[in-house]
Amino acid sequence: MDKKHEFLIQVDGEKIKAVEGQTIAAAILSSGRVGFRKTKTKRMRGPYCGMGVCYECRMTVNGVENLRTCVTKAEPGCIVETQDDTLLLGDKNETG
Amino acid sequence: MKQVDGVIVGGGPAGIAASIEMTRRGLSPVLIDENDMLGGKVLKEKEVLWAHPPNRFEYKIKKELFDQFNTISNKITIVKNAMVWGIFDGNIVAYSSVVNGKNISTELKAKKIIIATGAIERSVPFEGWTLPGIYTIGGLNSLVKEQRNFSGQKFLIAGAGPLLLVLANNLIKAGAEIEAIVDASSFLEVMLKSPSLVTCKGPLWIGFRYLRNIRRHKIPILRSRVVTSASGDNQLERVVITKVDKNWKAISGTEKEYSVNRLAVGYHLAPDTGLTRLCGCEHLYDKKYGYWYVKHDSNMATTVPGVFVAGDGASVLGYPAAIAQGRITGLAVSRELGVLEEEGWSEIQDLNRQLKKLEKFGSALRDLSAPRAGLFDSITDDTIICRCEEITFKDIKQAILSNNVTDVNHLKRITRSGMGHCQGRYCGQFIGKIISLLTKTESDPGVFTVRYPVKPIPLESLWDE
Numbered sequence: 001m002d003k004k005h006e007f008l009i010q011v012d013g014e015k016i017k018a019v020e021g022q023t024i025a026a027a028i029l030s031s032g033r034v035g036f037r038k039t040k041t042k043r044m045r046g047p048y049c050g051m052g053v054c055y056e057c058r059m060t061v062n063g064v065e066n067l068r069t070c071v072t073k074a075e076p077g078c079i080v081e082t083q084d085d086t087l088l089l090g091d092k093n094e095t096g
Numbered sequence: 097m098k099q100v101d102g103v104i105v106g107g108g109p110a111g112i113a114a115s116i117e118m119t120r121r122g123l124s125p126v127l128i129d130e131n132d133m134l135g136g137k138v139l140k141e142k143e144v145l146w147a148h149p150p151n152r153f154e155y156k157i158k159k160e161l162f163d164q165f166n167t168i169s170n171k172i173t174i175v176k177n178a179m180v181w182g183i184f185d186g187n188i189v190a191y192s193s194v195v196n197g198k199n200i201s202t203e204l205k206a207k208k209i210i211i212a213t214g215a216i217e218r219s220v221p222f223e224g225w226t227l228p229g230i231y232t233i234g235g236l237n238s239l240v241k242e243q244r245n246f247s248g249q250k251f252l253i254a255g256a257g258p259l260l261l262v263l264a265n266n267l268i269k270a271g272a273e274i275e276a277i278v279d280a281s282s283f284l285e286v287m288l289k290s291p292s293l294v295t296c297k298g299p300l301w302i303g304f305r306y307l308r309n310i311r312r313h314k315i316p317i318l319r320s321r322v323v324t325s326a327s328g329d330n331q332l333e334r335v336v337i338t339k340v341d342k343n344w345k346a347i348s349g350t351e352k353e354y355s356v357n358r359l360a361v362g363y364h365l366a367p368d369t370g371l372t373r374l375c376g377c378e379h380l381y382d383k384k385y386g387y388w389y390v391k392h393d394s395n396m397a398t399t400v401p402g403v404f405v406a407g408d409g410a411s412v413l414g415y416p417a418a419i420a421q422g423r424i425t426g427l428a429v430s431r432e433l434g435v436l437e438e439e440g441w442s443e444i445q446d447l448n449r450q451l452k453k454l455e456k457f458g459s460a461l462r463d464l465s466a467p468r469a470g471l472f473d474s475i476t477d478d479t480i481i482c483r484c485e486e487i488t489f490k491d492i493k494q495a496i497l498s499n500n501v502t503d504v505n506h507l508k509r510i511t512r513s514g515m516g517h518c519q520g521r522y523c524g525q526f527i528g529k530i531i532s533l534l535t536k537t538e539s540d541p542g543v544f545t546v547r548y549p550v551k552p553i554p555l556e557s558l559w560d561e
Contacts, residue, residue, distance in 0.1 A: 019242075019244065022242045023239075023242055026239055026243045026244075029243050030244045030245040034228035034229045035330060035331055040486070041486055043226070043330070043486075044227075044228050044330045046331070047231060047239060048226075048230065048231055048232060048235055048483075049216075049217065049232050049234070049235040050235030050236060050237070050238040050239045051234065051235060051238055052130055052131075053368075053521050053522075054235075054483065054518050054521070055516075055518050056483065058517070066552070066554075070235075070239065071130060071131060071132075
């Protein structure tokens with residue numbers, strides 16, 4: 001492993017390690033986390049197809065929503081956030 | 097709109113091979129790929145991979161292809177990180193990409209279009225299959241090449257076919273812990289297929305090496321068994337494995353629970369027909385294996401003039417065949433554009449002969465790994481069928497039986513199944529099968545109609561400045 005290519009990215013406020021050329025999904029999975037987003041019925045989902053087809057690994061990256069983290073490269077300092085689809089339902093689910 | 101000789105969609109083995117042949121005849125195609133690296137799922141141009149370099153057979157093929165490609169790559173236009181979202185009138189290709197931090201859509205007018213978008217892994221739903229920690233075989237195989245830390249992660253590999261062995265070996269190399277490999281096909285079946293398998297020595301030899309490595313690491317291979325359910329609190333914790341009959345129907349009373357937190361499961365591959373269906377190419381349904389594929393001739397031409405296919409997107413035969421098909425396509429396109437020399441014609445025939453051999457091997461593998469009807473018997477009422485819209489088998493069953501549904505598009509309108517982000521790429525694989533099983537009909541329930549955009553794109557990319 002080559003130390004000099006390592007850098008940090010921020011996932012839901014937590015700093016995790018990533019490597020140059022690595023996708024955001026692979027970096028997050030390396031940190032031990034598998035749940036990437038919350039569906040409208042409050043269930044967690046994580047990477048499934050690993051090749052940009054299923055959209056299960058979509059997250060908000062640097063403010064851009066719905067990016068497939070399995071085909072998006074990690075960049076130093078990028079800010080990744082979980083998407084919570086329960087919030088899309090409006091009033092009914094304002095639990096915060 | 098810019099006019100070009102050809103647009104090749106997909107920079108995997110087939111797309112690369114097609115671009116080489118076209119460029120050798122003086123054409124300058126545009127090669128578009130969704131990823132940041134060419135080579136597709138198998139032959140990535142740069143291995144990000146530290147843990148495991150490709151095996152020798154793969155390395156040789158890859159080196160040969162990229163050596164040829166590197167001599168012509170400056171003569172073509174390569175567009176990476178771009179998603180083709182539509183093809184219009186069989187000659188206009190629209191793709192979305194990020195330029196200067198903004199999503200934009202670009203249209204190209206192409207004399208010829210080559211669709212080389214590869215395959216999608218085949219899934220059959222089971223209770224709990226949407227839990228985080230569960231992947232497709234190919235999906236985990238891609239991710240594992242980039243993942244660095246596997247501590248606290250215990251894997252189970254299930255499904256059917258050679259991809260299970262490939263994944264197991266990559267996980268072993270990466271240092272991950274594997275509980276077991278669970279294959280639905282029986283040992284006897286594998287033996288009966290061996291005469292067809294020995295026709296392709298390269299891949300067969302790799303298979304033996306993989307098996308030996310698996311044995312050395314004392315990982316059990318359990319045959320005639322499938323995953324019937326998975327459970328856990330917001331992520332995978334337990335998997336139930338059940339013995340099956342020859343139709344892969346679970347035998348009750350043979351369930352066994354495994355405590356694992358990672359599972360990869362898949363039943364071989366099917367061509368991704370999204371773009372070819374959008375183009376209006378004629379497709380055929382393979383009854384035996386249960387999937388749709390695009391109709392093409394020996395020049396890889398579809399029924400829409402000017403639109404060609406190549407690689408696993410045409411027929412799932414693996415990368416050596418994808419390269420051969422890519423070359424055929426490149427040659428055939430050159431011929432239609434009037435730039436193919438005489439010898440090129442016989443090259444097409446030679447390549448077709450090579451393909452015949454690979455087809456025999458490929459269909460033997462498909463026999464062992466394509467999903468069988470018995471798997472559907474393990475689906476419970478609570479099993480999610482459409483992952484994106486979270487529609488359960490119970491919802492689907494009610495909709496089908498109370499509305500006399502016989503067609504997948506009718507079902508889609510009633511339930512929203514297939515309307516989510518993946519655009520029916522997963523539930524679309526088996527929803528037709530579910531309709532036939534529930535309505536006890538043999539007639540063809542059709543295939544989801546594809547609409548623009550073929551994959552979701554940000555609305556801003558369609559804004560005209």
